[in-house]
Amino acid sequence: xxxxxxxxxxxxxxxxxxxxxxxxxxxxxxxxxxxxxxxxxxxxxxxxxxxxxxxxxxxxxxxxxxxxxxxxxxxxxxxxxxxxxxxxxxxxxxxxxxxxxxxxxxxxxxxxxxxxxxxxxxxxxxxxxxxxxxxxxxxxxxxxxxxxxxxxxxxxxxxxxxxxxxxxxxxxxxxxxxxxxxxxxxxxxxxxxxxxxxxxxxxxxxxxxxxxxxxxxxxxxxxxxxxxxxxxxxxxxxxxxxxxxxxxxxxxxxxxxxxxxxxxxxxxxxxxxxxxxxxxxxxxxxxxxxxxxxxxxxxxxxxxxxxxxxxxxxxxxxxxxxxxxxxxxxxxxxxxxxxxxxxxxxxxxxxxxxxxxxxxxxxxxxxxxxxxxxxxxxxxxxxxxxxxxxxxxxxxxxxxxxxxxxxxxxxx
Amino acid sequence: xxxxxxxxxxxxxxxxxxxxxxxxxxxxxxxxxxxxxxxxxxxxxxxxxxxxxxxxxxxxxxxxxxxxxxxxxxxxxxxxxxxxxxxxxxxxxxxxxxxxxxxxxxxxxxxxxxxxxxxxxxxxxxxxxxxxxxxxxxxxxxxxxxxxxxxxxxxxxxxxxxxxxxxx
Numbered sequence: 001x002x003x004x005x006x007x008x009x010x011x012x013x014x015x016x017x018x019x020x021x022x023x024x025x026x027x028x029x030x031x032x033x034x035x036x037x038x039x040x041x042x043x044x045x046x047x048x049x050x051x052x053x054x055x056x057x058x059x060x061x062x063x064x065x066x067x068x069x070x071x072x073x074x075x076x077x078x079x080x081x082x083x084x085x086x087x088x089x090x091x092x093x094x095x096x097x098x099x100x101x102x103x104x105x106x107x108x109x110x111x112x113x114x115x116x117x118x119x120x121x122x123x124x125x126x127x128x129x130x131x132x133x134x135x136x137x138x139x140x141x142x143x144x145x146x147x148x149x150x151x152x153x154x155x156x157x158x159x160x161x162x163x164x165x166x167x168x169x170x171x172x173x174x175x176x177x178x179x180x181x182x183x184x185x186x187x188x189x190x191x192x193x194x195x196x197x198x199x200x201x202x203x204x205x206x207x208x209x210x211x212x213x214x215x216x217x218x219x220x221x222x223x224x225x226x227x228x229x230x231x232x233x234x235x236x237x238x239x240x241x242x243x244x245x246x247x248x249x250x251x252x253x254x255x256x257x258x259x260x261x262x263x264x265x266x267x268x269x270x271x272x273x274x275x276x277x278x279x280x281x282x283x284x285x286x287x288x289x290x291x292x293x294x295x296x297x298x299x300x301x302x303x304x305x306x307x308x309x310x311x312x313x314x315x316x317x318x319x320x321x322x323x324x325x326x327x328x329x330x331x332x333x334x335x336x337x338x339x340x341x342x343x344x345x346x347x348x349x350x351x352x353x354x355x356x357x358x359x360x361x362x363x364x365x366x367x368x369x370x371x372x373x374x375x376x377x378x379x380x381x382x383x384x385x386x387x388x389x390x391x392x393x394x395x396x397x398x399x400x401x402x403x404x405x406x407x408x409x410x411x412x
Numbered sequence: 413x414x415x416x417x418x419x420x421x422x423x424x425x426x427x428x429x430x431x432x433x434x435x436x437x438x439x440x441x442x443x444x445x446x447x448x449x450x451x452x453x454x455x456x457x458x459x460x461x462x463x464x465x466x467x468x469x470x471x472x473x474x475x476x477x478x479x480x481x482x483x484x485x486x487x488x489x490x491x492x493x494x495x496x497x498x499x500x501x502x503x504x505x506x507x508x509x510x511x512x513x514x515x516x517x518x519x520x521x522x523x524x525x526x527x528x529x530x531x532x533x534x535x536x537x538x539x540x541x542x543x544x545x546x547x548x549x550x551x552x553x554x555x556x557x558x559x560x561x562x563x564x565x566x567x568x569x570x571x572x573x574x575x576x577x578x579x580x
Contacts (some may be wrong), residue, residue, distance in 0.1 A: 017535070017536065018536065063541040063542060066542065068550060071550055109434075233461055234513065234515070236461065236462055236463070236513070249487055325432065343433040344437075344438070344468070345480075346464075346492070351561075357464060370551075372464065372466035379515050382518045383515075411541060
């Protein structure tokens with residue numbers, strides 16, 4: 001077959017250290033799964049060595065969605081660069097903004113008003129539920145539970161409506177800004193979130209009715225994709241994928257940020273370390289998130305939603321017409337941006353997938369000298385070959401679903 | 413276990429230099445001490461979790477040109493520690509941590525891919541994010557930030573000619 005452009009040459013010599021001798025002798029089959037495959041949840045390519053239908057080795061190949069975000073951010077001011085952070089893990093846009101802003105606030109020693117902190121928590125938890133809904137939709141679709149997909153997407157839309165209400169955008173919100181949030185929430189916000197709090201517990205019960213005791217679902221998930229707690233830690237797994245194996249590591253509890261220490265919630269864990277455990281943990285997490293939202297909304301303080309430090313936070317629109325100072329600050333912030341003191345720091349938040357960390361090195365100027373994103377999916381995916389060894393291709397599909405990877409998060 | 417005792421022990425054994433930045437502790441280590449220091453951190457002080465590995469390029473400075481960053485976590489004590497390893501600009505080489513932390517594998521491949529820092533003893537040092545035949549290491553400071561002109565119907569032919577298959 002001829003193509004209009006030359007195809008790269010692939011030979012077994014290049015990959016022979018990744019596969020077994022049996023594949024080189026032609027005893028086992030090498031199969032390419034992806035990058036365009038519905039159950040790889042994006043553009044993930046897996047090189048599988050198969051003995052019949054069981055997997056001998058599995059070699060993930062990533063980078064198909066690499067967008068050079070880290071390089072691009074170096075050329076932008078801190079405020080401009082935040083817009084790109086949404087595009088990393090596109091199912092956890094609020095969480096990405098939060099990690100980024102917390103790191104900058106740590107460097108600037110900037111105080112965030114209590115109302116803004118509570119709003120950040122509410123939105124981050126709403127986003128966590130929305131992300132888990134996508135996971136439950138796609139992961140159960142992978143094991144042939146079609147109706148879950150429709151139900152979960154229906155519910156997710158209710159959450160996205162709230163995000164649209166506060167920020168004007170369904171997904172790429174950029175609502176959290178250094179020093180607070182973009183603007184105060186509209187009056188409809190309270191009722192919209194309470195509507196979620198009323199309806200969601202029943203809806204999550206419905207999902208559990210469909211899946212938790214469903215024999216077909218149990219057959220596909222129990223005892224599949226096992227990983228022990230020690231191995232999960234060694235492979236750097238985090239989030240619900242780690243908690244499914246036992247450790248109760250959750251940054252919201254262990255290194256609280258944005259006032260998470262005020263709220264009463266539990267960190268669900270399970271000790272089996274299989275696909276079903278990870279399912280149970282995530283479903284329980286959705287209920288815990290609702291608990292946090294309930295508490296944060298009930299105690300939502302009144303007051304400012306962004307810091308009063310005008311060297312970093314732009315003045316309100318209303319002041320620009322009357323105050324010369326405000327006009328100058330506005331102009332300087334939107335042309336030059338703000339300077340961040342020299343030095344480097346690493347800060348992390350608990351995203352729906354695990355530890356989402358941002359490393360920023362500043363040279364004292366208005367642009368980040370270097371930004372590194374520690375994305376949880378990257379490490380969770382790296383452990384995939386350990387979980388799949390000796391299982392069937394059909395199990396592999398269930399396992400990819402259970403570690404809840406987002407390829408935008410892996411490839412950056 | 414307090415963080416201070418851990419730092420003191422590393423300062424004594426490996427000549428590490430501690431520095432506090434924005435409330436977090438950074439330890440600067442020589443590359444030859446990296447493996448033994450992280451081994452000690454993992455086995456004696458329970459820093460069992462490697463969060464990430466990354467690097468910073470200080471071009472045009474040359475000695476050191478790169479700083480490789482390691483972020484470690486201890487679950488039992490809820491501690492976080494950052495290690496910094498300075499490397500010279502000419503053929504940078506760093507020992508692998510894959511024997512200590514399994515997930516160092518992909519992060520070190522990324523280090524090679526993005527910064528061109530060779531990792532000594534790595535079992536599978538291929539590019540990870542960029543295509544195999546890519547030239548250069550994008551996150552180096554002397555690598556220009558390029559862009560691609562969007563292809564519309566009015567300039568389709570013009571841009572198509574500049575693509576690899578354009579001459580065919």
